[in-house]
Amino acid sequence: MEKRRKLSDHIWTIILALLAVAYCYPVFMILINSFKKERAIGTGSIFKLPSKETFNGLAHYVSAIESQGFLKSLGFSLLITITSVAAILLFCSMCAWYITRVENKFTKALYYLFVFSMVVPFQMVMFTLSQTADKLGLNRPFNIWIIYLGFGAGLAVFMFAGFMKSIPLEIEEASMIDGCNPIQTFFLIVLPILKPTLVSVGVLEAMWVWNDYLLPTLVLDIRKYKTIPMLIQYFRGGYGKVAMGPMMASIMLTIIPIVIVYLAGQKHIIKGVAAGAVKG
Amino acid sequence: MADIRFEHVVKTYDNGVTVIPDLNLEIKDKEFVVLVGPSGCGKSTTLRMIAGLETISEGELYIGDHVVNDVAPKNRDIAMVFQSYALYPHMTVYKNMAFALELRKTPKAEIDQKVREAARILELEPYLDRKPKALSGGQRQRVALGRAMVRDPEVFLLDEPLSNLDAKLRTEMRSQISSLHKRLATTFVYVTHDQTEAMTMGDRICVMKAGIIQQFDTPQQLYNYPDNVFVAGFIGSPQMNFVEARVDANGSSYDLVFGNDRIRVDKPELARYIGKEVILGIRPEDLHAEEDFIRKAEDACFTAHVKLAEMMGSEIYLYFDILGSQKIARIPSRIPAGVDMDIRLAIDTDKVHVFDKDTEKAICH
Ligand SMILES: Nc1ncnc2c1ncn2[C@@H]1O[C@H](COP(=O)(O)OP(=O)(O)OP(=O)(O)O)[C@@H](O)[C@H]1O
Numbered sequence: 001m002e003k004r005r006k007l008s009d010h011i012w013t014i015i016l017a018l019l020a021v022a023y024c025y026p027v028f029m030i031l032i033n034s035f036k037k038e039r040a041i042g043t044g045s046i047f048k049l050p051s052k053e054t055f056n057g058l059a060h061y062v063s064a065i066e067s068q069g070f071l072k073s074l075g076f077s078l079l080i081t082i083t084s085v086a087a088i089l090l091f092c093s094m095c096a097w098y099i100t101r102v103e104n105k106f107t108k109a110l111y112y113l114f115v116f117s118m119v120v121p122f123q124m125v126m127f128t129l130s131q132t133a134d135k136l137g138l139n140r141p142f143n144i145w146i147i148y149l150g151f152g153a154g155l156a157v158f159m160f161a162g163f164m165k166s167i168p169l170e171i172e173e174a175s176m177i178d179g180c181n182p183i184q185t186f187f188l189i190v191l192p193i194l195k196p197t198l199v200s201v202g203v204l205e206a207m208w209v210w211n212d213y214l215l216p217t218l219v220l221d222i223r224k225y226k227t228i229p230m231l232i233q234y235f236r237g238g239y240g241k242v243a244m245g246p247m248m249a250s251i252m253l254t255i256i257p258i259v260i261v262y263l264a265g266q267k268h269i270i271k272g273v274a275a276g277a278v279k280g
Numbered sequence: 281m282a283d284i285r286f287e288h289v290v291k292t293y294d295n296g297v298t299v300i301p302d303l304n305l306e307i308k309d310k311e312f313v314v315l316v317g318p319s320g321c322g323k324s325t326t327l328r329m330i331a332g333l334e335t336i337s338e339g340e341l342y343i344g345d346h347v348v349n350d351v352a353p354k355n356r357d358i359a360m361v362f363q364s365y366a367l368y369p370h371m372t373v374y375k376n377m378a379f380a381l382e383l384r385k386t387p388k389a390e391i392d393q394k395v396r397e398a399a400r401i402l403e404l405e406p407y408l409d410r411k412p413k414a415l416s417g418g419q420r421q422r423v424a425l426g427r428a429m430v431r432d433p434e435v436f437l438l439d440e441p442l443s444n445l446d447a448k449l450r451t452e453m454r455s456q457i458s459s460l461h462k463r464l465a466t467t468f469v470y471v472t473h474d475q476t477e478a479m480t481m482g483d484r485i486c487v488m489k490a491g492i493i494q495q496f497d498t499p500q501q502l503y504n505y506p507d508n509v510f511v512a513g514f515i516g517s518p519q520m521n522f523v524e525a526r527v528d529a530n531g532s533s534y535d536l537v538f539g540n541d542r543i544r545v546d547k548p549e550l551a552r553y554i555g556k557e558v559i560l561g562i563r564p565e566d567l568h569a570e571e572d573f574i575r576k577a578e579d580a581c582f583t584a585h586v587k588l589a590e591m592m593g594s595e596i597y598l599y600f601d602i603l604g605s606q607k608i609a610r611i612p613s614r615i616p617a618g619v620d621m622d623i624r625l626a627i628d629t630d631k632v633h634v635f636d637k638d639t640e641k642a643i644c645h
């Protein structure tokens with residue numbers, strides 16, 4: 001019995017390892033090609049590792065950073081991601097707290113509205129959205145977070161509410177007796193207990209906002225503001241010339257921050273997801 | 281001064297159920313009062329109204345001289361220990377205890393001194409840097425007590441604080457809480473459904489049933505002079521035996537007749553019940569099998585057929601039937617008695633309780 005379980009463990013390990021390789025391979029492809037000379041990134045040679053002749057060093061990375069306002073876009077992307085995620089975490093956790101602790105028809109309806117918003121495809125609302133955003137002046141990197149807050153709220157409220165139900169009400173009652181007003185209870189008791197969920201939601205939303213291409217393209221004034229995903233698109237736009245090398249280099253550069261965020265939060269993501277399911 | 285006074289308090293929950301119909305209760309300053317009763321009778325509700333965690337639908341609640349119906353929990357100067365302890369999971373034991381004081385902007389040195397003092401009394405010093413999840417149930421329970429202690433509250437509220445502990449620890453904590461009460465000299469309100477806890481700890485015990493106070497008195501009074509059948513049955517373990525009996529006149533005194541047996545009871549209050557049915561209550565220890573007792577109480581004896589005998593050490597619990605329902609007698613264990621034996625038992629008629637069958641109120645003790 002013991003042995004057989006071990007065998008099936010091994011089989012699973014192999015299957016999952018193969019899957020992991022399959023998932024990583026495209027990234028690996030981009031990585032190796034970003035080090036190759038432009039002419040070696042062709043259809044015929046795309047799978048080849050860089051050789052002595054085709055190795056280009058960090059040249060593409062340098063040109064990516066130097067060219068076409070990469071740093072400026074990086075700044076916009078960072079600004080949008082940080083403000084959006086911060087807003088989502090703060091407002092959605094508060095909202096979820098209200099929904100779980102005040103039980104009436106209104107909050108129930110509110111909750112289902114949030115859940116429902118997750119299943120509405122973005123494509124369905126995007127054109128009206130871009131016009132509305134223009135009218136309201138939400139088309140700048142400084143306030144586009146309001147739009148992201150709206151689109152991110154569904155998942156965030158859903159996850160926060162799920163976890164908050166598992167926090168015993170008595171802990172909050174104890175804090176009220178100990179002298180907290182509701183604001184203090186929220187920030188001193190509820191939020192710290194919620195930390196694993198905060199990190200999970202934060203990482204998920206950060207990955208989405210950071211990588212998002214469609215929404216900023218539609219909403220932002222494209223001549224003035226480009227986020228990183230928009231900028232990458234521009235490497236291949238222009239006059240038919242596709243600068244594959246710098247494009248791949250900048251893709252690699254943009255992956256790095258989000259991978260760091262993910263790795264830093266990883267421990268909590270697993271905890272946060274499990275915490276909702278298993279009580280205690 | 282922190283006496284607590286309920287004046288015609290009504291509690292109706294949002295779903296329209298009235299849990300407490302009309303509560304009048306006065307708890308004196310520095311008193312240890314135990315609220316006891318079966319599950320769902322409204323003990324926690326009462327306690328939570330004192331804490332301010334439940335609104336009061338009607339009536340007034342006083343703490344000291346003030347009506348506190350609309351006073352927020354944090355302004356009532358109370359501390360509460362929850363059944364689930366409700367420790368803050370993200371804080372160390374030290375922080376858990378210091379939290380309330382920090383909120384009140386108490387000077388750091390004073391907080392430190394108070395927390396360490398409480399930790400010393402509760403033997404929590406080695407665990408001050410741990411998080412609650414790294415503690416045993418008993419240790420968590422003590423942290424919950426410590427958290428309440430450091431605040432020097434006017435009123436200490438405890439909702440079944442011992443029900444998650446094993447029997448040995450429970451006995452230990454029982455005396456710890458009692459001595460804590462003496463040391464702090466504040467008002468304690470303690471909720472439990474365990475009558476042993478109530479009897480051992482309370483200065484006065486409030487027995488509740490379905491939101492209504494049945495009797496509010498000292499443990500001795502409750503045990504010896506229960507006001508009604510419910511209190512008589514609830515307090516005392518093993519339970520009091522109840523037998524339905526008819527009252528017959530017998531010269532200057534009265535006979536209580538059940539089945540083929542009759543016992544002579546000398547209580548003038550029974551005059552009004554001649555010919556009527558009453559409920560006779562006899563505590564298991566007021567049934568005697570000793571020779572000399574039986575000789576003296578010729579007119580209060582009956583024969584019991586033992587169904588089951590439990591040896592408890594110094595005593596034996598004998599189980600037998602009267603009129604088809606099970607009764608218990610506690611007799612000294614040197615008396616030879618065993619299963620399937622017929623044994624003569626004498627009732628100590630000075631200590632019997634008689635209750636009205638309709639109102640279930642006590643007629644005489
Ligand atoms: N929030 C609520 N809404 C509606 N009814 C409630 C609520 N809380 C309690 N009740 C009802 O009020 C009654 C009394 O509850 P309470 O918790 O005071 O009982 P209790 O005496 O503490 O019982 P236990 O010994 O089981 O803790 C119960 O019948 C319960 O169903």
Ligand SMILES: [Mg+2]
Nearest residue numbers: 323324325439
């Ligand atoms: Mg209760």
